[in-house]
Amino acid sequence: MNQIKQFQSLLLNWYDEYGRKDLPWQVEDSYLVWISEIMLQQTQVSKVIDYFNAFIAKFPSMKALAQAEVHDVLSLWSGLGYYNRARNIHKTAQICTQKYKAQLPIDLKQLMALPGIGKTTAGAILSLASNLPFAILDGNVKRVMSRVYKVNDRKVSQYSKKLWLLAEQNMSQQRPKNYNQGLMDLGSQVCVRSKPLCNECPLTVLCQAYQTNETELYPPKQTKIKQIAVTLTTLLSVQDNKILLRQRKNTGIWAGLWFLPELNNKNELIKAKKQHGDELFSLRHVLSHRILTINVIKPAHEIALTDTDKWVAIKQLSKYAHPSALVKILDAYQKGLI
């Protein structure tokens, strides 16, 4: 038996016994697979499950999603992060409704042309929903392939190119869906980042990193991004169980989301500091690329409102797309810390 056949056979047998088969998006429905794949981009399975269920309850079909207001789509994304995913999902639903009779196309190139769908997500949709032999290269597959074949090129493009080729070469033509799902499950349950459970792995006979006892050297560490410190100064106004929110501009952090009004103007800022002295509540909030210090001021009297400001009942907050930092601030307020 050649190596590729052996790889497939070992993986698929392991999948049959230990793989996941009960996730809510493991269905032959490309719409549901698609929604899940978008949510799962850089986001862990455990975090996605509740968001996914709420999303499909509200938007059970492509048409329902296409007809929605984009802000209603965004509001279901509150706290999930990478909010452009929600905008893209909405755009794609509208495109598919227009061009493809409210179905996702069953074609790699056509899928990849849609907003928010890259090669991995397209491959996942085709393989998981339609059992077609298209590979994927998510973090799990990368880790498994990097170890089995000892791929650790410093050059990211070269590294990625090699891993794609391996994922494609090893693809099972008979069981594409189970092959991809098996690789992901193996990566998330056995071939984990630190202290992989090699004694439970079906691929040790093929795994080059295991053979030389170097699993900890693979995959190579990602070059870490520098986190830039940023300070936001915001106003917290609460009256009659309502909170004053302002919609953020369409670029940068939390683009288009609702948050506390922010003081950008230097004069406003100086005035506010004079007025409140050191009595600012300060909160730290970390993003992948920024370390935010959020100063929160409770203004003593009325502030100038812009036309996008809105008093929102705290109970209605879920209707307004907002970052998790807002929830954090509100929690602190309700505990009396602010």
Next chain:
DNA sequence: AATGCGGGGAT
């Protein structure tokens, strides 16, 4: 080829 984009779980 590099950077922007959220939030949180695991260690």
Next chain:
DNA sequence: ATCCCAGCATT
């Protein structure tokens, strides 16, 4: 505190 997660789009 560090690493990275079912990545993609833009620069």
